[in-house]
Every structure is written in C-alpha cells, then in structure tokens.
Amino acid sequence: MIDSIETFGGSLIQHGKANDRAYVMKIGENDYPEIVDYVVSLALANGYSKIFVKAPAFARPAFMDSGFVEEARIPGLFQRKEDGFFLSKFLSAKREREGQPGLVAEILQAARQKAGKMGGVRLPPRHACRIMRKHDVEDMVQLYRKVFASYPFPIHEPDYLAKTMDENLVYYGIWADDTLIALSSAEIDFDGKNAEMTDFATLPEFRGLGLATYLLDQMESGIRQIGIKTAYTIARAYSFGMNITFAKHGYTYGGTLANNTQISGDLESMNVWHKA
Numbered sequence: 001m002i003d004s005i006e007t008f009g010g011s012l013i014q015h016g017k018a019n020d021r022a023y024v025m026k027i028g029e030n031d032y033p034e035i036v037d038y039v040v041s042l043a044l045a046n047g048y049s050k051i052f053v054k055a056p057a058f059a060r061p062a063f064m065d066s067g068f069v070e071e072a073r074i075p076g077l078f079q080r081k082e083d084g085f086f087l088s089k090f091l092s093a094k095r096e097r098e099g100q101p102g103l104v105a106e107i108l109q110a111a112r113q114k115a116g117k118m119g120g121v122r123l124p125p126r127h128a129c130r131i132m133r134k135h136d137v138e139d140m141v142q143l144y145r146k147v148f149a150s151y152p153f154p155i156h157e158p159d160y161l162a163k164t165m166d167e168n169l170v171y172y173g174i175w176a177d178d179t180l181i182a183l184s185s186a187e188i189d190f191d192g193k194n195a196e197m198t199d200f201a202t203l204p205e206f207r208g209l210g211l212a213t214y215l216l217d218q219m220e221s222g223i224r225q226i227g228i229k230t231a232y233t234i235a236r237a238y239s240f241g242m243n244i245t246f247a248k249h250g251y252t253y254g255g256t257l258a259n260n261t262q263i264s265g266d267l268e269s270m271n272v273w274h275k276a
Helices: 034-046 057-065 101-113 134-147 158-167 211-225 240-248
Strands: 004-008 011-016 021-026 050-056 069-078 082-090 127-131 169-176 179-189 194-202 230-236 252-263 266-275
Touching: 004 034, 011 034, 021 034, 034 050, 034 057, 050 057, 050 252, 057 069, 057 082, 069 194, 069 230, 069 266, 082 252, 101 240, 101 252, 101 266, 127 211, 134 158, 134 169, 134 179, 134 194, 158 169, 169 211, 179 211, 194 211, 211 230, 211 240, 230 240, 230 252, 240 266
Parallel strands: 021 050, 194 230
Antiparallel strands: 004 011, 011 021, 050 082, 069 082, 069 252, 127 169, 169 179, 179 194, 230 266, 252 266
16 A cells, blocks of 8 residues: 655645655645645545645745644755745644654664764675666665565555656665665755655665665765755654664754654654754
8 A cells, every 4th residue: 555646736745544644745835825724634534644744934834823733844954045844733642642752762862972973884895886777676676675564655666766766866775796785765856955865775684784874975975966955864763773874974853753654564753864
C-alpha cells in the first residue's frame, strides 16, 4: 500500500493510509491560503489522523490559525532568505502522544555530545562510491527491499526510482566489488536551493563501517557544487546511528515530528536536522 501524490494548483500533496496522513510537500504561493482548508477537508474526508506541512514563512499564519502546531523549523530553508516550518495538525489524541519520549531525549543527548566530532572515513579496499544511474535501479530495489519492509515512498519499485532520477533526486551508492551495499539520496528543491538528505540504507552485514557518513560527505560535496544552500534531513528519532551521523557533520537539531512516518510497518517519530 503506497500513498498517492496529487497536485493542488502549484502545490504537491502526498496522502494515504500507509502513513495515515496528508503531507503538503510543497506550497505554491498562488494556492495560499486556500490550500489550508483544502488539505484539512482532504484529511477529514479520508479519516487521516495527522496533517503535516512543510511551509515557507509566508504560509505559516493561516495554518497556525487553523489549529496547526509548529513541530520543527529550519532557518533560511528557502534560498537562505525565508525560514521553513514543519507544521502539524493532529486529528487523533493517540497520534499526538510521543510513545518513547525518554528514548528520543537519550538519542538527542548522545547526538549532541558527538556534535562536530567528525573523523575521516575511508572506504575499505575494493569498495567504491558513485552516483546511481537508471541501469542500477534493480540493484537499488533489492537493497531497499532487504533493509525496509515498507517505506513512506515507493522505493521498492524500479519505475519510481527511475522517474525520480529524471526529476529531482540524486542517488549515491557504495559497492563492494559488484554488490551494492549502501544507498542514500539527495532530494533537491532547485527553486528553494535546499536538499533533503534521505533514503539511507545499508545492508546489515556492512553496518558499523561508517558508510552513511561517507555517503553524506559525498552528497554534501555534490549539492554544494550545484549551488544548493541548505541541507536537511528528517531522521528516525529512535535511531542512535543516523542522529549521531548528522550531529557529527555539523547539523543542528530543529525539532521532533511526533508519530510522523510509517517505516517497516510502524509509525515512527522523526527528528529534523539542518545545516547551511
């Protein structure tokens, strides 16, 4: 079961039962403020328990007036000129409650203690990292299927991966000889000059080698070369490894999104990290 993506004017909305939410991924200026009532009606009609919005500063007031709360923010997300806000409206008391607040706090503390403590990571012999191409999609699908039983976007489908390569995603992979062992992607907003560092996956038998750190290094270098000004991630709040990886790279914590994303069958809270 995969959530669908639809347009509302120049805006982009993902919604469905997989994540049990409506997610406004992009807001077109001409759609504001009408998009507020539209997405609330959409969520109520489908019985979703959460509405989640990535909003530029200009769109924040009407969402807040409609009962949304700010869960996270990224200064200068849009062209380093306008802040970005992650706003949510909970339509279920259960969805709003963080199930493991102690664990989230422990992971954030551990990440902050490692902040900025980057050590150099080198790939082992006979390992190589490169940008993925369309002829790699079958290998990519096999890796994602092994790592994630389910995911908020259809990364288990070759056609989806190929389509996103034509649009705004750049995938990076690490190979051990002829075996793909780790993946990540940079989802680029060319207009806003920002990129979400996402879709990290490493085969279980190759974890602990710092491969996610190496991939993040490569992605940061790549997006910097094309003029991207802000990098951010929405990382699993219960993962020590990913939160520490971003803290080590100099990312700043921007907030926690409660019960936000369905991964491998469960709704998980997510932490926002950002870096100029």
